[in-house]
Amino acid sequence: MDNVLEDNVLEGRVALVAGATRGAGRQIAVQLGARGATVYVTGRSTRQQRSEIDRPETIEETAELVTAAGGTGIPVQVDHLEADQVRALVERVDADHGRLDVLVNNIWGAEALFSWDQKLWEHPLETGLRILRLAVDTHIVTSHFALPLLTRRPGGLVVEMTDGTDAYNRENYRISFFYDLAKTSVLRMAYAQAKEIGPLGGTAVALTPGWMRSELMLEHFGVTEQNWRDAIAKEPHFAISESPAFVGRAVAALAADPEVARWNGQSLSSGGLAREYGFTDLDGSRPDAWRYLVEVQDAGRPADVTGYR
Template sequence: LRLAVETHAITSHHALPLLLRRPGGLVVEVTDGTDAYNRDHYRNSFFYDLAKTSVLRMAFSLGHELGPRGATAVALTPGWLRSEMMLDHFGVREENWRDALDRVPHFAISETPRYVGRAVAALAADPDVARFNGQSLSSGALAREYGFTDLDGSRPDAWRYIVEVQDPGRPADVTGYR
């Protein structure tokens, strides 16, 4: 909880006065899972669940506090992230990540860290970003909104895929989700 919740609060405490010096600031709280998904799904353990939902609530609360002062706060979740740690866990690299699909078929919906980075860049460049103030967003939904792609040119929509394919136990098939 100290690393997953307290760090967000401490960062906000010190960074928000700087952000508020000029109108138009943006706070992006990165978490795992959208508000809609996490509201109805238990996330691995009590502490993990609490941490991820707390960050969602932070963005919601900061939106209320920052909006009237000309700034925007959002929560953003990547999908199934092909981070270095995940690639190491599956014994693959970015160049051959699909080799892990024999063991973990739903990894087919995964995305690179750059995809969520492009989501942040799109939000930061949007002069109307305040329309998202206090909301929970995903990289896949923002790719549809802004038109950016992952490194391979695809647009993985992991959270829709997780709800519609993975959680109901359907076979891995990213058709229409990538």
């Protein structure tokens, strides 16, 4: 499968990364660009206007990183809850290229809304329903408009980004009712889309990173990507963490795989796909966070990443 790691293997391909302002979405877009793809990057935060999250990252920055990596980055401000905006986005992609090869539904935007400590009946209902709107409805709206273009020719790929594999989330409660429901819903959404686009030559999968060093996570621990290991003193299990580029490379490998249909309907992880395709994280390692979580962290064993990265 070495060909999936080559530069320019995605030249001529068109991708839409919905929710690409920061975190996994940004690096998914960049890693697709690094292999030559044209990537539409969407989000609500621009240099002129911040979203309710009120962070400095912008879609323009992401698009520039895509282009610098070797692809073509195109920023489009879109609120994926607004059907008219999503319809216009897909119409633009169609008018510009007449094709869509990869759709990554990475919209989330609820980082500051959910509570780990409140039960369903204690959690503000309006906020909880807003979480589900941001995490689930956005994906539905986007796929509704994008799938007709993506399935116009065989080989299209849909990647539903979530947190946790199907096997892990089925056996473990994800601490908060609304967080649990949001992330497990996306897993089922990938399976359902696989059933609908598979007969048309398309592939849909769910994909989870491990413990990802997003901008928010690095700030939480007071570190940067350059000195992230300093956080291990505070949280030893952080040693298994991965950069956002790791899951980005997972998506790029899937997009470049001529036999990607073998994954249709499956729940995948960055660590599992690294073993399959041979890519590494930026530091040359292959962290397998979900196996580590089950066998070490959840098992109450001391932090030790030996054999897991």
